[in-house]
Amino acid sequence: MTARGIALLVCAVLLLAAGFRFGYPDLALLGAAAGLAVLAAAGFAAWRPRLGVDRVAEPDRVARGEPAAINLTIRNSSRMRAATMIAVDRCGPSTVDVPLLRLRPGHDTTTAYPVPTHRRGLVPIGPLGVTRRDPLGLLTLTRTYGGTTIVRVHPRIHLLRALPAGLTRSLDGGADKVPQGTITFDSLRDYVPGDELRRIHWRSSAKVGELMVREQLDTSEPTLVVLLDDRAVAHPGDGESFEHACEAAASVVTAAAREALPVSLHLVSAASEGPFLDVLTEVTPGDGDLEATLRRLRAQRLGDTLIFLTGPGGRDDIGAVSGLRGAYPVVIAGLFGDRDAAPESSADRMIVIEAADGAEFATAWDGVRGW
Structure with missing residues (x-):
């Protein structure tokens, strides 16, 4: 209840009391009118419109400083009357005004607004707060609609052209350090039809009397x-x-x-x-x-x-x-x-x-x- 509504309610009580106590019907009539105005305001503000809220973040993950926006769609699902209300959507630490002027039953309205991305972190969006106020300004009632959408503001990414090459010990006993990895001897095995001839280890094959193939692996991938x-x-x-x-x-x-x-x-x-x-x-x-x-x-x-x-x-x-x-x-x-x-x-x-x-x-x- 606003200050005006509180004052009118107090006046209604005083006028009714004075009118009945001292026999002044005019005062009692004024007190009754003031009381009815307060009751009418309460009935007007208590009407709860049926609103559907759909909120989409585009995108919901963004690097710090890059643009992001919220597309907010509000639908009036009521059947009786058009809705004229004051709506405010929470956007991080601040709020955004959303106009709802004579939103007719079965219709919707769409609005878009930017998301602050100047700081890294989670930016909560919503819920939507809808405020109803009677024409005389006696009573104000706020309700929330819809859930909360989270926009993640990632740290700013800077391009790194160079990366460590890694330092991994190979089976040869040395240390291989190359940017893209290397092929290192691992073991010998018997030749299988289909093996590449360039992988045959001829010296070992001559000693054993059978074709032997080298097994190789990559040993220098940096971690x-x-x-x-x-x-x-x-x-x-x-x-x-x-x-x-x-x-x-x-x-x-x-x-x-x-x-x-x-x-x-x-x-x-x-x-x-x-x-x-x-x-x-x-x-x-x-x-x-x-x-x-x-x-x-x-x-x-x-x-x-x-x-x-x-x-x-x-x-x-x-x-x-x-x-x-x-x-x-x-x-x-x-x-x-x-x-x-x-x-x-x-x-x-x-x-x-x-x-x-x-x-x-x-x-x-x-x-x-x-x-």
Whole structure:
């Protein structure tokens, strides 16, 4: 009930009381009229229109800064009368006005509006709030219609043209390091009709007296392990360095997927489950035990290249991460929040990239020599 409605209701009670108490029928008549107006307003606002709400996000997953829109369709399923209401749709932290002017029964109206994608994260859309107000402005009633649609704003992805080549020991006892893998001798077996003649090992065949064929395999496919430091202490201030670290992680896993290379994503504070970009969309800085995470990665030995991404608060932890070089032949650290984007590499295969944002990280990454 609005302030006007409350005032009119109070006046109705006072007028009725005074009219009956002191015998003034005119006052009682005015009080009755005011009371009837309040009752009529309540009946008008209490009418619940039957509305169907259909909301479609195009697209429902988008990179940070890219356009996305909501197509909202509202249908009046009532049979009695046209609906004129005030509708407001929730769009993230703000609201969007949706005009509903004399929406006739059996008809619908469609409106579209943009989704804010300037920040990474989940943007909830809906439900639709419909407000009915009586003509005298005595009473206002708001109801919600439809469900909620989630738009996922992924981190911005920067193109990485170079990727680590991998460092995997071959059966020959050496170390093969090539971008696309190599063919390495594995074993000998008896010749089977249909085998290529170029695979016959003639020296062994002469010794054995039968044709022997070489079995070969690929031994140098790189396996990337991305460790995102999502501790709040590693990203002090406004946490913008964490946004840049998420962009770097998204860029690495996307580049690995493009080249069909094995890659895994790990967080310090929690387990990462689901598609990598969705995980990077939903993650927020929290508490975590970096030492426990490093012990787990050392024991599991999930790949040959470890990529650690952190902020200014994690600079002192780079030394602890470099201790994993026994389990991971190549260790790369990305430190965000610094203006020096020049990569630094050392003879013990520890590479440190300092960058102000994701774009500088991509430039410095492609500038690393020795991939």
